[in-house]
Amino acid sequence: IMSCNILINGYFQIGDLDTARNLFDEMPDRNVATWNAMVTGSIQFEYNEEGLSLFREMHELGFLPDEFTLGSVLRGCAGLRALYAGRQVHGYVTKCGLEFNLVVGSSLAHMYMKSGSLEEGEEVIKSMPIRNVVAWNTLIAGKAQNGYSEGVLNQYTMMKIAGFRPDKITFVSVISSCSELATLGQGQQMHAEAIKIGAGSIVSVISSLISMYSRCGCLEDSMKAFSEREDEDVVLWSSMIAAYGFHGRGAEAIELFEQMEKTDWEAN
């Protein structure tokens, strides 16, 4: 069973979902990790409904979902904004006493906040006796996504006071909030802190910076950030194109787009 589980995970990793599924179907015996591999694999490829039905199926067959199952299932619920299903899973989590587990707790909170229930998500995180960077990021990103930008900045300072080191995900959330608020000073400060921590040339961070500077009226700084990139991707380029567009610089926007079309990663 164990070697089949490893193979199933391997096929998911290389994106061969059909072979993974066939292997699973042909297994005479399965264990929880087998089901977890299928649930996780499906949900990672955004086949969230599939993942949830596999979860129901395993549950009906008497397999007890563990922390691995629950983390993935909650991610699937988040992807579907399935608040009702998510609450049911929450009930199960409580029954198993896993609500203070770092991974399960963050997944729960993420499910709530992604489904628009910031309060419930925040409650879950705040009730956790131990937090890690992901738990902090989950809260920060959740507030950012729900447009609670002031709260994002507050949580960011709380996180640092608690002695955690922000990472690229933290910065992306915080910088995007500065962008929403069009609060240049804060944005510049976050830029400086990102550089200090060595996150200043990560693509996702630069994309947020480009957008933030653009919305704050500093197209020059957007261009400067764009020129400091050490990697490329579609979102990065789209950010710069949008920034030009926002400032009425149509010619530059089109020029960038044409350059982008010559590369192998395609426009979306």
Added chain:
RNA sequence: CUUAUCGAGCAUUC
């Protein structure tokens, strides 16, 4: 053997 958090723009009701 398997689990959680991030970025651009566009689009959706009236």
